[in-house]
Amino acid sequence: MSREIRKAAVLGSGVMGSGIAAHLANVGIPTLLLDIVPPSLSEEEKAKGITEDHPAFRNKFTLSATQKLLKQKPAPLAVKENLELISIGNLTDDLEKLKEVDWIIEVVVERLDVKQKLFEKVDQYRKPGSIITSNTSGISIRAMAEGRSEDFKANFLGTHFFNPPRYLKLLEIIPTEDTKPEVVQFMRNFGENVLGKGVVEAKDTPNFIANRIGTYGLMVTMQEMLKQGYSVGEVDSVTGPLIGRPKSATFRTLDVVGLDTFLHVARNVYEQVDGKEKEVFEIPDFLNEMVDKGWTGSKTGQGFYLKQRSKTGSEILELDPSTLEYKPRSKMKTATLEAAKQMKTTNQKVKALLYSDDRAGKLLWDIVKPVLLYSAEKCYEIADDLVAIDQAMKWGFGWEHGPFEIWDAIGVPESIERMKAEGETIPVWVEELLQSEKTSFYTKTEGDRSYYHHGRYLPVEENKKVVHLSRLKEKGNVITKNGGATLIDLGDDIAGLEFNSPNNAIGPEIIMMLHQAIDEVEKNYKGLVIGNQGKNFCVGANLMLILMEAQDDNFFELDMMVRQFQQAMARVRYSAKPVVAANFGMTLGGGVEVSLPAARLQMSSETYMGLVETGVGLIPGGGGNKELYLRLLEQLPEGSKGDLQKVANQAFETIAMAKVSTSAQEARKLGFLRKEDSISVNGDHLLHDAKTQVLALAELGYTPPVRKKIPVVGEAGYATLALGAQTMHFSQYISEHDLKIAKKLAFVLAGGRVPEGTLVDEQYLLDLEREAFLSLAGEPKSQARMQHMLVKGKPLRN
Numbered sequence: 134m135s136r137e138i139r140k141a142a143v144l145g146s147g148v149m150g151s152g153i154a155a156h157l158a159n160v161g162i163p164t165l166l167l168d169i170v171p172p173s174l175s176e177e178e179k180a181k182g183i184t185e186d187h188p189a190f191r192n193k194f195t196l197s198a199t200q201k202l203l204k205q206k207p208a209p210l211a212v213k214e215n216l217e218l219i220s221i222g223n224l225t226d227d228l229e230k231l232k233e234v235d236w237i238i239e240v241v242v243e244r245l246d247v248k249q250k251l252f253e254k255v256d257q258y259r260k261p262g263s264i265i266t267s268n269t270s271g272i273s274i275r276a277m278a279e280g281r282s283e284d285f286k287a288n289f290l291g292t293h294f295f296n297p298p299r300y301l302k303l304l305e306i307i308p309t310e311d312t313k314p315e316v317v318q319f320m321r322n323f324g325e326n327v328l329g330k331g332v333v334e335a336k337d338t339p340n341f342i343a344n345r346i347g348t349y350g351l352m353v354t355m356q357e358m359l360k361q362g363y364s365v366g367e368v369d370s371v372t373g374p375l376i377g378r379p380k381s382a383t384f385r386t387l388d389v390v391g392l393d394t395f396l397h398v399a400r401n402v403y404e405q406v407d408g409k410e411k412e413v414f415e416i417p418d419f420l421n422e423m424v425d426k427g428w429t430g431s432k433t434g435q436g437f438y439l440k441q442r443s444k445t446g447s448e449i450l451e452l453d454p455s456t457l458e459y460k461p462r463s464k465m466k467t468a469t470l471e472a473a474k475q476m477k478t479t480n481q482k483v484k485a486l487l488y489s490d491d492r493a494g495k496l497l498w499d500i501v502k503p504v505l506l507y508s509a510e511k512c513y514e515i516a517d518d519l520v521a522i523d524q525a526m527k528w529g530f531g532w533e534h535g536p537f538e539i540w541d542a543i544g545v546p547e548s549i550e551r552m553k554a555e556g557e558t559i560p561v562w563v564e565e566l567l568q569s570e571k572t573s574f575y576t577k578t579e580g581d582r583s584y585y586h587h588g589r590y591l592p593v594e595e596n597k598k599v600v601h602l603s604r605l606k607e608k609g610n611v612i613t614k615n616g617g618a619t620l621i622d623l624g625d626d627i628a629g630l631e632f633n634s635p636n637n638a639i640g641p642e643i644i645m646m647l648h649q650a651i652d653e654v655e656k657n658y659k660g661l662v663i664g665n666q667g668k669n670f671c672v673g674a675n676l677m678l679i680l681m682e683a684q685d686d687n688f689f690e691l692d693m694m695v696r697q698f699q700q701a702m703a704r705v706r707y708s709a710k711p712v713v714a715a716n717f718g719m720t721l722g723g724g725v726e727v728s729l730p731a732a733r734l735q736m737s738s739e740t741y742m743g744l745v746e747t748g749v750g751l752i753p754g755g756g757g758n759k760e761l762y763l764r765l766l767e768q769l770p771e772g773s774k775g776d777l778q779k780v781a782n783q784a785f786e787t788i789a790m791a792k793v794s795t796s797a798q799e800a801r802k803l804g805f806l807r808k809e810d811s812i813s814v815n816g817d818h819l820l821h822d823a824k825t826q827v828l829a830l831a832e833l834g835y836t837p838p839v840r841k842k843i844p845v846v847g848e849a850g851y852a853t854l855a856l857g858a859q860t861m862h863f864s865q866y867i868s869e870h871d872l873k874i875a876k877k878l879a880f881v882l883a884g885g886r887v888p889e890g891t892l893v894d895e896q897y898l899l900d901l902e903r904e905a906f907l908s909l910a911g912e913p914k915s916q917a918r919m920q921h922m923l924v925k926g927k928p929l930r931n
Contacts, residue, residue, distance in 0.1 A: 136319050138162060138264075138327070141236040144224065144251065146198035149268060149296055150240035155202050155209035156298040158218035159738070159798070160327055160814055165230055168194035170223045195221035209299050211738065211796035224251070231258040238292065240268040243397070248277050256285045264316060266292040271340040271401040275309045286311035290320065293341055294330075295529050300739070303529035304330035305341045325596050329738060329814030331528035333521045339405045340398060342515050342522055343529030346536065348399050350504045352413050354383050357499050358454070359417065363465075363492075365437050365451040370464040371493050372500070376486065377479040377533030384437035384451075388430035392423055413503075419454045426457075438462070467491040479533050480542035487543050501539065502552060508536035509560040519574055520584050520593055537574040537584075546572055562587075580604035598818035602631055602666050612653060617642025620650050626659040627824050637667050639723040639755075640675035641694065647701040647727075655709045660827035660835070663705075663727060664715030664820050670740070671724025674698075676749060680919040683910040691910060695903050698723070698755040703895075706730035707837045711830035715823035716740045717816055721793070725805065726753055729760035732830060732837075734810040735823035736797040742805050743793030748928035750870065750915025752878045754906030758788060759898045762882055763843065765804045777890070778853060781846045781882050785854050788882075789875050791928075842892035845884025854879035870914040870931055877905040 139162070143154045146168040157164045170191050174183065183190050199219055202209050210216060222230065231237060237255060241247055248267060255265060261284050267277055274291040281289070291307030304324045308317045317334070324332040335341040340348060358368050365384045373382035381388075387395055396416055403414035423429070423436065430436030439450045439459045450459035469489035473482040487498050508522055516522050523535020534542065546567060549559055566574070566585055574585050575593075581604065583590035605621050612620040617634040630650045632643055654661045664670070682691040705712050705727070714728035717737035725744050728734055736742075744757045752758065762784045769780070786792070787803055794800035797812045806812075813822045846853070858875035861867045867875070881901045884893050909915045914931050921929035 136235075136262075136264075138235045138323060140164070140234045141238065142167060142231055142234040143238050143240060144168075144255070145240035145242075146195045146221075147240065149294070149298070150238075151198040151202055152209050152296060152298040153238060153240060153268065153294055154219050155215070156294075156328065158215040159211040159299060159796075160329070161218070162327075163218045163220070165220050165222060165227070165234060166195045166198065167222050167224050167227055168198070170225050191223050191226060192221050195223065207297060207300060208795060209297060211299070211798040212802060215798075224254075228254055228258045231255060231263075232260050234259075235263055237263060237265045238268055239266070243269060243272060245272050245276055248272065249279070252277060252281060252285070256281050259285070262288065264320065265289045266320075268292060268294055270344060270398060274307045274337045275311075278309060278311065283311075287313045288316055290317065291335075291337070291341070292320065292324075293335075295343070301529065302329075302331040303343055303525060304328065304332050305335045305343065305525065305529075306332060307335045307337050307341060309337060325815060326598070326818075327814065329816070331524060331817070333525045333528070334517060335521070335525070336515050336517075338515045339402045343525040344398050345402065345511065345515055346504065346508055346522060346526060347530045348395070348402065349413060349507050350500070351383060351387065351395070352399060353503045354500045355417060355420075356413070357496060361496065361499070363496055364463045365454070366463040367465040367492075368496065371470065371486070371497060375470070375473060376483050376497065376501075377539075379531040388436035388438055390430065391432055392420060392429040392436055396420065396424060417454070419457060422457060423452075428452075435459075465493055465496075467493045469493055483534075483539060484543045487548075502548075502555075502557070505536050505540050505548075506552070506557060506560070509563050512560075512562070518584065518586055541573045541575055544572075545574065577607075580607035596818070598815070598821040600820040600824075602629065602820070605629075613646075613649060615642045615646055618646035618650075620646065620653060623662060623820070623824055625824065625828060627662060627827050628654050628658045628660075629662045629664060629820065629824075631665040632667070632671060633665070634675070637665060637669065637671040637724070638673060638675045639671060639698070639727065640678055641697070644694075644697050644701045648704060651704045651708050651712075654712075658710065659831040660711040660713070661708070662713050662715055662820060662823045662827055663731065664717075664823055666820075669719035669724075670716045671721070671727060672719050673722030673724055673745070674755070676919055676923055679751075679910060680916060680923065683916055683919075686911075688907055688911065692903070692907055695754045695906060698726070699899050699903065702726060702730045702756045702760075707840070708732075709837055711827050711835045713823045713826045713830075715819050716742060716797075717819055721745050722753065722757075723755055726755035726757040726760065729764065729805070730756065732835070733826050734806055735819060735826050736800060736806060736810065736812050737816040737819050738797045738812055738814050739816065740797045740800060741793050741795065742797075742800045742803075743791060744788045745791040745793060747789055747871070747874050747878070748791050748918070749922050750874065750912060750918035751909050752874060752881065752902070752905055753788065754903055756899055756902065758784065758878065758881050758902050759843075759895060761787065761804060762898075764807060766843070767807060768804065777844055777846050778850050781850050781854065782857075785857075785875075785879060785882050789858070789878055840895065842894055843884075843898065844890055844892055845887065845898075846882075847884055847887045847889040847891055849889045851879050851883035851885075854883060868930060870912070873912070874909060874915075877909060881905050 141157050141162050142165040143150050144167050146166050154164045154166045171193050178190060199221060203213055241251060265288060278286050278289045290312045293305040295301035295303045306320050321332045324330040369382035369384050372378055373380050399414050403411060427433050428435050437452050440447055449462050451462045453460055469486060469491050470493045473485050476482045486494055512519055519537045523537050526532045526535045576583050576590050582593045584593055610622040612622055617640055619631045621629045621631060623629040634640060650661055711732040713733045713735055714731040715735050716728055717740055720740055720742040722745050725742055744753050746753050765780045765783055792803060794803055800806050813819045855876050858872055862872040885901055917931055918929045
């Protein structure tokens, strides 16, 4: 039978339950959120005359949870309007409504008896064939389903989301021996394609995959710190981005997760294992003391770190575990560390550090080695293959490389030789790998990866929607390239333009390649995708270059550069073949200007888009003002002149206040996305979805837009915009220089000194934009803003 999830129910409205409900709402699934009826009326409720029969009392927990969704940071909801898709109730009065849903997710307290009692009730009310899952982080899935009906068991499994569900990619699915294979496959596909997750199938063992390996690694790190006398700050300075881990490294991660949560997860394994493994999961005394004191991390304001005010500003202190006192934060410094920082890839850094014999090398070897051995020892007990473990650690803990990928990077034969010399026992299957004269867990053939599995290499299976630009380049699909960008054959007669300058910042080489790409595509391809797989789509133009030219009074050069950028954007807009921009992450300033002229935008759901030039003392110069104004004009009803001033006001406010969307859905509200533009929930599918858009446009017989005259608000509209800015200046919301920038922007958007309603051509608006950009680039205060952004990474308000 074909399955579909049209409506869901989440049972339990704590942080995790409400977060899952929010994520379901974000992807458009109406969701019923249920929790228990409170035990008794509060004095405040009695005073208001609320009785125990009143919905405000009976649904108090779910009502409170949904209100918190609007205030939480980071925001669980992509836009506040998504809250309308969540309906609330309670587990006493509303179980009947479970008959209407296709998926029931349990997220109540982590106690087996409580879950079993709840599932007994759920079994009575659910409709046959509906899927039931538990979001437990470690309780046995099989044990929860004991005593339930055959249909319940056949449709029951674990779905372990990571917190916060909107942002963390990993979804572990844990079937039992009774779960139908087609249910497992459906949930895998649904998780990847609809929920946008990286799905890993785990076995029903304590803490499943990511928390089992991740918690082990954290415990080992803590024990090494205590044994060898490293400080909290020293450990964090070498266990973060340097070795491909998140900035929060070890102890900052524990503060964010919450020490109480971490202890619960660690104890869960401790109680279910024996021997040496049990010793690793034993909680150090100082951790128990911290939790007893309420020092559980970020949520209580202190944990391993404490931020406090000092005479010089705010200062971050670190905990000394031996005294439980705070002291100034320290960092490890060694020659190898400094050398590693200069290396290009994480693999090179990890290998150099692990084989060095200084303090940093010793610490890293002593904490990485046990994790590699533990991952290998537990591999087939907790997962079906080593790929699942690597993916779980990357998607759940933010590691750049999983344990077996790290092992390959440092060299499997030489590392095992060292481990044996140190008296370690190597898991049998790893010994077999070496005996069969294989030297790595992964191998590559023409860009395609295979992994070691029971004596042979098997292809790594991936969703067909996952595109890897690096592998296409390895296969020889490069059409042409320069120092700033690469044009790649994506297959099916579609080309892809990848930026590869530092931070993907737009400079002369990218502009040159944009022209070349359009030439090539118009001759030989069906269309073009502008996209990449860097950290962000594009953070803007090359600010350093703009500042240097402005400071050297090279305004002729700067003028030429802006003209060329504008011309490249016109090529994108009027290309004879369709161009689709695939946006994700930070898409700022020039990154927006590259995107808006495209025939379509295909945007990852986590896209933070904004024209932010005012923050560096400028306005958009590559056509961004004109393009946003045009998009907002297009949203006026067909045949209606509409309110031009309203459109100008919205464009002005968005650009002047450097508004940045907090999601792709909010980018639509700001006017960056049109109704025909699309959103990819799974960022890994973004390039595939963009390519599909190009093919669809080509197959429909794409024709480029026709150049049209643009109506503007003129002098009267300029006066309105300038007055708004002047009022903000009088109220001291903006500085005098902000006012100067705002007036230049208002003049450009209004179309200069022409009567209201005048029709002007695009080039006229582009000339106004370029002149304003160049005049602001020459302002000392704008140059100070650019300098500050380059040095400090944040805007200066001067």
